[in-house]
Amino acid sequence: MSRRRIVITGIGVVAPGGIGRKAFWDLISAGRTATRQISLFDATGFRSRIAAECDFDPLLEGLSPQEVRRMDRAAQMAVVGAREAVTDSGLTFEALPPDRTTVSVGSAVGCTTGLEEEYVVLSDGGRQWLVDHTYGVPHLYGYMVPSTIVSEVAWTVGAEGPVALISTGCTSGLDAVGHAVEVIREGTADVALAGATDAPISPITVACFDAIKATSARNDEPDSASRPFDRYRDGFVLGEGAAMFVLEEYEHARRRGAEPYAEVAGFASRSNAFHMTGLRPDGREMAEAIDAALRQAGRAPGDVDHINAHGSGTKQNDRHETAAFKRSLGGRAYEVPVSSIKSMVGHSLGAIGSIEIAACALALRHQVVPPTANLHHADPECDLDYTPLVAREARLRTVLSVGSGFGGFQTAMVLTAERS
Template sequence: MKQAVITGLGVVAPQSNSVDEYWSLLTSGRSATGLVTAFDARQFDSRIAAECRFDPNAFGLTPREQTLDRATQFAVAALGQALEDSGIAMEDVPSERISVQLGCAVGLTTSLEKEYAVMSDSGSRWEVEQRFATPRLYDHFVPSSLVSEVAVRVGASGACAMVSTGCTSGIDAIGHAVDLIRTGAADVVVSGGAEAPISPITYACFDAIHATSTRNDQADSACRPFSGDRDGLVLGEGAAVLIVEEYEHARARGATIYAKIGGYASRCNAHHMTGLTPDGSEMAAAITAALSQSTLAAESIGYVNAHGSGTKMNDIHETGAVKHALGDHAYQVPMSSIKSVIGHSLGAIGALETVACLLAMRHNVVPPTVNYTEPDPSCDLDYVPNVAREANVTAALTVGSGFGGFQSAMTMEAV
């Protein structure tokens, strides 16, 4: 079977407009969360976000490209970085051998909501007046337009798709990319995830299910995964784009390889839209299947990048899953949640977490779980509290858990 390797990375994240800035933030021990500035959030229970400081001009986006949805702009900006980092000349790859697989959970919500406000005169009219709409209205309505924009830029005429599985969308998109490489359907896949959900409708949805932190008076430390005083997730935004390449193809052109993707698996708990089974058996099954594909022993994992959303239920569920899948090694391996730093960017976060694993392997440093203030007896693993740690990481595991019962796991190995 063919092997899938990562040869290029690009990132747009809170307080980070490059891979280097991103890694510096993740290992700094500080959080990028704060009060929402994108809109007036005073009516909502949760008014906290991890927002990107994104200037499209700095990435060379044209005035026309700046009419794209914010999530699409993130993806285009991250794509440019990833292509440069990879050093790949896409024009030298047959177009039918290039694919695009991107994750996004809530689509192009921000632009669609803004356009509705324009056409309905801020909701005062039941019948919208489409003559006031942007020509890009249909693009904002169809999430797959994000993939189309990226496909045009890389000349991809192979399999291109939007993966939307909630909070696991980013990791699942990379998993689909790996499958395309392994089966020989593609030589190069542009993959990852992008999301720009910081908008009133998103906050209304999350208030309704009581999933977000209401620690508004401590917005810069509100997301506290695995800590005994955690009270919910903090929404974020951003994008990560990865160049996934067939190993021999990458080696033939002398590419620098970050790691190979050893295994990927996904499960669903068929249990509840937002609830989780206490024992984490479905996530454990995904981890076990991913390890089996990779031929890695549990003891080989040097870092676990946790989903670690900071909700009471998720962190207990995930702790149980890792114990079940890794056995005694669960107590030895460092495990951390970068959502404590950059928030939860829904469909993008799985891709951003994959990048964090690859950088941990490159630098032999594990990023910390910040804002960890007190232990929880139900969460008793090594969560690398507050301070980054040097560690020999030759293999890493990243996991994702999404509303709807989606559970995914992926392993990365040094080549």
Template sequence: MVAPGGGSREEFWQRIVDGRPAIRRISRFDPEPFRSQIAAECDFDPAASGLTPREVRRTDRFVQLALVAADEAVADAELGGVDRDRLGVSLGTAVGSTIRLEDEYVVASDHGRNWVVDHRHALPFLYQSLVPSSGAAELATRFGAHGPAAVVSTGCTSGIDAIGHAYSLVQDDEADVVLAGASDAPISPITVACFDAIRATSPRNAEPTAASRPFDNDRQGFVLGEGAAFLVVEELGHARARGARIYCEVTGYAARANGYHMTGLRPDGFELGEAIADVLHQARLDPSDVGYISAHGSGTRQNDRHETAAYKRALGEAARKVPISSIKSVVGHSLGAIGSIEMAACALVLQRGLIPPTANLHTADPECDLDYTPLVAREAVVQHALSVGSGFGGFQSAMLFGKPAEES
């Protein structure tokens, strides 16, 4: 894990259960020209995190975050004896090498003055930045993974979908073990300008830590973030045979697309509700069996109401009894990475019996009338945790984690 306010899994966990937002004025560039001038930045030093000067020079920040997060996952999983020919990589990202591409365009075009650019002024590694598959290639090379390697880019559901792809690879016996997760580093002028243009991000610049307010009646949009999280996915018997530490079991994954609007959502939450119902069917669970939901909870009025409708549609009366929270209130919205960060949070909830709160939820939107766990963490024995994602383009994904049977 590399996330805002924490350089490791444990630092991340402590921050989300404390409900302490890691949001501040953007420091990577001068944000003064923009409507939204805040973000959840990672305090990340690639050299101090163990990357070599060569790795830093040839890779974008999103790849660097991925390498460091994956290092922690691989070390924790103790993959030393795993057959590398049966080890795969599934990397999710929404915007890839945004920072490197923008920086190099600025140099090559002399700050946009030249329509025809001179490629000789750009770094020699520009192709690696242009092609998102370079992230998966870097991970595969680092860990000697000779099995399937792929990039999943489905916008803000990329993190869930990348783990879902890994789940399918193991089910289909294409790999014994898959390093699965996502990374994004979108905090750059071009990204901030794009979200400014559609007024999707919060302009609450004077009070950054109060800006991300999922399900709150006083919300004004989401807060951009960055980060990476990786999980090691393998067949349960394979993990037990090698004595691996098992956090949870993937018991269901589903994705839908609404074909409705590029950025808009149907207010009835139909497609997201269908994805939730699908994962419950796969896991052979009743709605009442869900013990926690990690919400998409971006903090836009449209998304929060759509999501609330989806829970009611899929879970019925059980939707009013299950605790739900959005950790985007603490770590912001890191686009493609956030799904894997939220799935990692679900794994820790199952293991540690503590539900992180939704920070800044003081006055609930009357249309978001479910138990969104305001302000304070809650102890709970959770057997099954659901996480959902919703992305521009109509992407809707859901994944269910459960405690392995012997640990229930």
């Protein structure tokens, strides 16, 4: 029995620099950056005062006042992205069997923004140790349960099949899509709405990364602060956003005349069982995930035409994944254009893996490799082709996207140009 093939037929994006997949692609293909001074709260006194924020107004994006009141910012962005993906796919979900539709959403920090805002109100600005719950919004409990995010997305399309919230740190966006692919592949569903969202630009999150000095302190030049693979990088720039996809079993998409962006041909994940934030320098676990994803896709290292790197802009990560690419692809690693879109849209934690899947699918559609912005001075230990500064036209058939997350998570996904 042949394995079921799964294709992406709809894309929705809420990202720094523009709302919608077109604005997103225009930004990253032009090599523009969307990092700036934090405006979502007063960041005075913080070590890192820069981020990649979304100019996101939920009312302008079609949510009702009741929906805005009910949902945390992360859930709002997921629903807006889901609506765009559904429209883009051309599917009429009302005509689908509800029990054959699955939903999978990734998030690293859930409803952090709403929880922190409510704590400030309930504690009277932190002055009261015993908080007064009567000041809380009616849906405060929902902020405590990250699964409410995926529930909102499921309600958007009336999905009654398997519904899951995937939280594996910074690989959540890849893992959530991978989970949906497996649900369709095993035959439980024919269609999925999958992706990830995070809205972590809040005092508590910024303070946490300040404490471990993981984020850039280049506050006077925010537009060039995110510098993956550059000798003078000093950490990542926090971001926010969401990307959602309509995934379909290939024959289901073909019968209705859909025009897929890409096939999700391979997916694998590994854990290094080593350290909460540390990485072994040899990149073995990421390389193993890459190898497994390529095997599942039926692709060899020589077939890879482009790599979307995790490319966070920390020395440890950049060198770790460079070693992983060499370990897995051998000499081919020196020939494949690699890029990090975090140089332009920041690192939105659990959401970024899905945002990068969107970048890969659009790269396949447009046959263009996005650049790595701000890469002016290459790190000698990162000696691959990182597509510095300017996008590049290329013949793309097979694209590899990888992610690395706190806790030792390593994930790889292979997207291919859909073929008959």
